Amino acid sequence: MRAWILVFVSLWVSQYLLYPIAVSQAADSSSTIAKDGVHRLNRGEALRRVLKVNPQISAERSEELRAKARIAQINAAKWPQLSMIIGVATSLSATNTDLDENGVRSERQAIGDFNFDQVRPALLGQLQVIQPIFTFGKIGKFEKAAHASLEAAEAQTLLKAADVAVEFANIYESHLYAKDIRLFADDILGIVQRSIVDTEIRLEAEAYDVSRNDLLRLKAGYGAAKLIQHQADAVLSQTREGLRAYLQLPANIDVETSEKHLDPVSDSPSSLESLVATAQDKRPEFRALDQAIVAYKSLAEAEFANYYPNIFVAAYASGAYTPDRDFVQSRYIIDPLGHFVVGGMVGLQWQLQWDMPTQRAEEMRADVHRYAKLKLWAETGVPAEVNRYFEEVQRARRDLRQLKESLPVTREWVVRTSADFASGLSDSRAVVEAVQAFVLMQNSQMDAVYRLNTNLAHLAQSMGTITEGYSKIYPGESTL
Amino acid sequence: MINSTLAFLIVAISLTTDQATQTIQDSINEVIVVLSDPELQGVANRSERYAKMRSISGRVMDWTKMAQRSLGVHWRSLKPVQRARFTKTFREILASHYLGQLDRFQGKEIVEHTGTEKSNNNYIVSMKLVTPSRAWVPFAFYLNPKGRVFDVSIEGVSISNHYRGTFGRMLANGSFENMMKKLERKLATQKRVEAISLKRAKQAAAKAQ
Numbered sequence: 001m002r003a004w005i006l007v008f009v010s011l012w013v014s015q016y017l018l019y020p021i022a023v024s025q026a027a028d029s030s031s032t033i034a035k036d037g038v039h040r041l042n043r044g045e046a047l048r049r050v051l052k053v054n055p056q057i058s059a060e061r062s063e064e065l066r067a068k069a070r071i072a073q074i075n076a077a078k079w080p081q082l083s084m085i086i087g088v089a090t091s092l093s094a095t096n097t098d099l100d101e102n103g104v105r106s107e108r109q110a111i112g113d114f115n116f117d118q119v120r121p122a123l124l125g126q127l128q129v130i131q132p133i134f135t136f137g138k139i140g141k142f143e144k145a146a147h148a149s150l151e152a153a154e155a156q157t158l159l160k161a162a163d164v165a166v167e168f169a170n171i172y173e174s175h176l177y178a179k180d181i182r183l184f185a186d187d188i189l190g191i192v193q194r195s196i197v198d199t200e201i202r203l204e205a206e207a208y209d210v211s212r213n214d215l216l217r218l219k220a221g222y223g224a225a226k227l228i229q230h231q232a233d234a235v236l237s238q239t240r241e242g243l244r245a246y247l248q249l250p251a252n253i254d255v256e257t258s259e260k261h262l263d264p265v266s267d268s269p270s271s272l273e274s275l276v277a278t279a280q281d282k283r284p285e286f287r288a289l290d291q292a293i294v295a296y297k298s299l300a301e302a303e304f305a306n307y308y309p310n311i312f313v314a315a316y317a318s319g320a321y322t323p324d325r326d327f328v329q330s331r332y333i334i335d336p337l338g339h340f341v342v343g344g345m346v347g348l349q350w351q352l353q354w355d356m357p358t359q360r361a362e363e364m365r366a367d368v369h370r371y372a373k374l375k376l377w378a379e380t381g382v383p384a385e386v387n388r389y390f391e392e393v394q395r396a397r398r399d400l401r402q403l404k405e406s407l408p409v410t411r412e413w414v415v416r417t418s419a420d421f422a423s424g425l426s427d428s429r430a431v432v433e434a435v436q437a438f439v440l441m442q443n444s445q446m447d448a449v450y451r452l453n454t455n456l457a458h459l460a461q462s463m464g465t466i467t468e469g470y471s472k473i474y475p476g477e478s479t480l
Numbered sequence: 481m482i483n484s485t486l487a488f489l490i491v492a493i494s495l496t497t498d499q500a501t502q503t504i505q506d507s508i509n510e511v512i513v514v515l516s517d518p519e520l521q522g523v524a525n526r527s528e529r530y531a532k533m534r535s536i537s538g539r540v541m542d543w544t545k546m547a548q549r550s551l552g553v554h555w556r557s558l559k560p561v562q563r564a565r566f567t568k569t570f571r572e573i574l575a576s577h578y579l580g581q582l583d584r585f586q587g588k589e590i591v592e593h594t595g596t597e598k599s600n601n602n603y604i605v606s607m608k609l610v611t612p613s614r615a616w617v618p619f620a621f622y623l624n625p626k627g628r629v630f631d632v633s634i635e636g637v638s639i640s641n642h643y644r645g646t647f648g649r650m651l652a653n654g655s656f657e658n659m660m661k662k663l664e665r666k667l668a669t670q671k672r673v674e675a676i677s678l679k680r681a682k683q684a685a686a687k688a689q
Contacts, residue, residue, distance in 0.1 A: 183613035194584055198673070201680065205672040208665070261614050411617065411635045419642055422577030423570075424666025425650070442615060 039249055042258040043172060043265065044477040046247060048469040050168045051161055053248045060160040067150035074143045083128040091122040091322040091337045122322040122337045127315075134311040141302035148295035155288035161467040162284070168246045169457035169466075169474060175239035176262035177450040182232040184442060185225050192222045199428070209421065214428045221432075262446060264400070265453045266476035272390050275463055276383045282464030283382055289375040293368055300364035306357040309350030316343045382462065389459035396452035403445045410438040495627050500603035501596045503627045507540045508591055508607070515585055523681030526583070526674075533579050542628035543571040549631060549640035554651050562656060569663045574639070576670045588612045601625045 319340040413434040420426035460466035460474040547567040603623040622631040
């Protein structure tokens with residue numbers, strides 16, 4: 001949808017003003033690399049660097065450059081259009097007509113007498129200047145459309161930047177999540193491995209409080225923890241490469257997060273109403289749609305202006321000079337190789353296109369209608385989107401509050417069952433059951449923090465603040 | 481007069497908050513030194529390692545008081561010989577279990593002191609065990625004025641209180657003798673397990689050579 005806004009505007013503007021466009025783009029290659037070869041960045045630093053150097057965002061900025069070039073083209077159309085030809089040619093000898101005293105006419109053909117001595121360089125030049133003085137608003141409307149398309153392009157760059165920022169946030173949070181899961185899996189594997197050895201010994205000692213089923217349960221648990229470890233390793237490798245790519249770091253630089261663990265990014269966001277108000281103020285979609293409507297309205301008006309002529313003034317000059325050549329000029333004869341002529345005019349340029357301007361304007365109006373409806377949808381859809389992520393954040397926070405109560409409960413359960421098992425008052429199944437609940441709760445806590453952070457990133461995107469680089473919502477840093 | 485003199489003496493010999501903290505931290509540091517001593521590593525050196533840790537815990541733990549608290553009101557109805565039998569078994573079981581737990585430390589864990597408070601004449605030294613995965617376990621030592629630990633809580637669960645409930649239910653539904661049989665059976669099993677584990681370690685060491 002966003003791309004079409006620009007495509008249509010650019011097509012219609014460039015249809016009238018076709019000039020070559022040169023686009024140059026300076027790539028930002030600045031980076032800070034630690035001496036140990038590991039690039040460590042915290043969440044905020046990393047996000048700001050991505051917004052600065054990611055090529056996807058830079059690529060999107062080409063539309064802005066294109067729009068700026070179109071504005072320059074329209075500005076150029078206000079100035080006199082000059083057409084000039086200057087050249088050097090060889091002159092051929094002219095035909096001389098001589099009359100003698102008796103009135104006898106004799107002619108000398110230069111061709112016949114041609115020799116190289118008669119060849120001279122001839123300087124030729126023509127200049128034509130046309131200055132539009134009144135176009136019935138055509139240039140002004142196109143100029144307004146081009147400015148609107150520039151603003152739409154800027155908004156589209158912000159949309160792309162927000163998409164990239166959220167993709168990066170997901171990678172960053174996944175990396176921290178995988179790091180925590182890896183450490184937890186290591187912990188669990190260590191405990192389970194030692195428990196397996198203990199249980200094998202207890203079985204050999206014919207202890208009454210363990211059975212073969214306990215050993216199998218532990219071995220199954222060990223396998224499950226190994227699978228989680230494998231998954232965490234794969235995710236860590238993938239996210240590390242993802243971070244490197246998004247941060248545009250060379251392959252020989254290792255990248256790592258400054259944060260050692262996955263912690264909640266920010267405090268509870270303020271009320272939903274204030275978040276929606278921020279979104280309505282900052283979401284780039286609103287600006288893009290507003291500007292698309294302005295652009296298409298202007299183009300429609302420019303089409304209507306085609307019913308009216310362009311009024312212009314024009315000046316014309318032509319000259320040619322050939323050394324050693326007779327200068328012959330009259331009102332009736334102009335020597336193309338030896339003359340000087342100037343002239344001027346005021347004129348109208350008008351093209352009868354029957355109903356075509358009206359129908360082209362209707363096309364533009366159809367787009368105005370389309371974007372007006374999309375804006376209407378955005379006005380209701382954006383609050384719904386903010387609400388969606390706000391509720392996901394609230395849910396994650398509620399989960400974390402619950403887990404703050406439930407996790408110690410499961411740990412207490414483990415302590416009590418372990419104590420009873422230690423004194424021979426219960427069997428190992430009770431301990432395993434409690435440990436399983438603890439593992440579930442611990443994993444749920446990490447998952448809740450991950451969901452909280454990624455949904456905060458989505459919330460910041462839905463509010464249009466994630467591209468600011470500093471946001472209390474995400475990455476949790478404020479410039480205030 | 482005698483009472484006030486005794487009270488003065490108790491105050492004079494009782495700990496300060498800092499001393500209570502230091503007592504626990506010194507003991508923990510001693511345990512860490514034993515656990516990280518290269519010459520005491522491995523299953524083959526477990527007996528020696530456990531002996532050193534038992535020596536440390538023996539200095540700091542008041543096992544009789546802990547056993548008494550774990551039996552609660554039932555303690556009073558026991559004869560001195562029964563009390564001694566229970567205390568010995570209870571100490572062996574707890575030592576065996578919790579030394580085994582300590583022995584599982586990988587050296588990557590961090591023990592942090594989170595505070596010491598005075599409660600009546602006793603002290604509660606609170607600590608936190610942080611594992612590499614950041615799962616943390618709060619635990620606390622309860623010290624009497626003489627600096628001996630009479631209770632330990634893990635995750636807020638007082639070991640004495642927990643066992644008071646468990647033993648209370650067992651004694652309500654059965655005799656002291658039945659309860660002791662269960663505890664002694666557990667202890668016997670634990671000793672068999674330790675013997676086999678030592679045998680295995682020796683076999684593994686011989687195989688490695």
